[in-house]
Amino acid sequence: MNILVCISPVPDTTSKINFKEENTAFETLGIQYVINPNDEFGLTRAVHLQQKVGAKVTVVTVGDTSCEPILRKCLAIGADQAIRVDLQPQDGFQVATQLEALCKKTNYDLIITGRESIDYNGGMVGGLLAVHMGIPYVPNCVHLDLSGNDVALEREIDGGKERLKSSLPLIVGAQKGLVEEKDLIIPNMRGIMQARQKPLEVVSPIEVTAATLVEHYEKPPEKGAVKLVDAEDIDGLIDLLTNEAKVL
């Protein structure tokens, strides 16, 4: 069984977001890139399946050489091999099209993306790839069980959960719940040493233009100071929320 886990490198969640070149580009100076948290839940589930059913786990990133430390970390977590598609993508459409080319060369039984990347919050790569491949997609996936070719899944929906079934091949959009926070694998020394020996293949991108281009960035307007209400003056708070903010 072949599993492909798609890894989006994103700025560490504590990053302060700044822009350069007259607000036309993201300032990457001083930004630490990490594995997109949703993808990390997916990778962990893949490594569990590798141990349980003997699956082979490949991680892939569409990105330039700066992404390689992230891929090495994925190998240290337990992936068997890594692929980097050598292109700095401009949008999710470009990513999905590159991944499609890759999936048409090798058959993957299960493809795992994250629910969304937490930088551009597109939430689109998995769905686009699924339609391009003609296979099903389950986003917000919080449960995935394999038995032979059959898959039992759960998707988080607003106010509840949905149970689904499908057969392989299939794409899921991972998030917290697919595995728990405490199950995340922190690479140990042995894993890090092994990762250095594992294959990291660089493939050339195919020709494809982006569907969208970001022209300009802006930061939210500065916020005014908080209005403090005395802890004894609950009526004062209710009054402000009713008459000033008009939200009650």
Added chain:
Amino acid sequence: MAVVVYLESQKGTIKKTGFELASYGRAVADALGEQLIGVGFNLQDTKSINPYGMDVLYNVDTPEGSFFNADRYSSTIAGIASKEKAQVIVVSSSADGRYLGPLLSAKLDAAFLSNVVDLPTQYSPLKVKRSCFTNKAFNRTLSQKECNILSLSSNAFGLNEQQGDVEVRSEPYAEATTDLEVTAIDQATDKVSIADADIVVSGGRGLKGPENWHLIEDLASVLDAATACSKPVSDMGWRPHSEHVGQTGKPVASNLYIAIGVSGAIQHLAGINSSKVKVVINNDPEAPFFKAADYGIVGDAFEVVPKLIEKLKARKH
């Protein structure tokens, strides 16, 4: 040519997000001088859309007992969009809306633009403001495609009533293209969901333990609000994952967000920032949440919240 919006419903009744999408779609259709077309599934109250100036409503019947099916729904909507030569298609930012958007975009060779927070500033090519970096910033995106699928952030546009008398049409339900099947839905029907709520009441580690959550639930119940929590609270199992809000949890864009015993870490704030009014109750005046909030009380949650619940209850009667 047309603008198409997908109207989400629950038990045949169009949800509030549907009215917001219709209001937004009307404004887009007016700017383009085109018709506004709605698509809903198994709707029982098609008249409720009348005050939103919709021209045509396709009401699609699905077999009895069938569940939301993103593949068949998106194929059905894509079919209508092609037939009506839609230039813009709007979906919500709910779990289902964000599921459909990318599928629709691939089926129609359209661009998909998530987290849209305003009307497009131009149409050919389309250019629109979106939030990014989980609400830490915005961008202006220029589409390279003729047809565009926009996912509108909830509460970003609001409701805009006007006269209308919608023409209701039917449309066959598209066949499945994959073998994915929904087998059951487990939904807490008595609770407001975070995505649908006008008010969200959220608790953090400051509440000390799950046994104190009646404070959050009682306050939410007098306000008809949804309940939410910080990440560590769900990681420790005090509350279900589905209540975890923030950069790595659910986004919140309610009218009012009340945070109790939540410190206001950057990852928490990122996810709730687009809420209109934020209130913090925290006993530490240095808690970062006070820098992000509109109103705040420095005080002990165990003293302040019961009083707040009492006063709000009294006010209701």
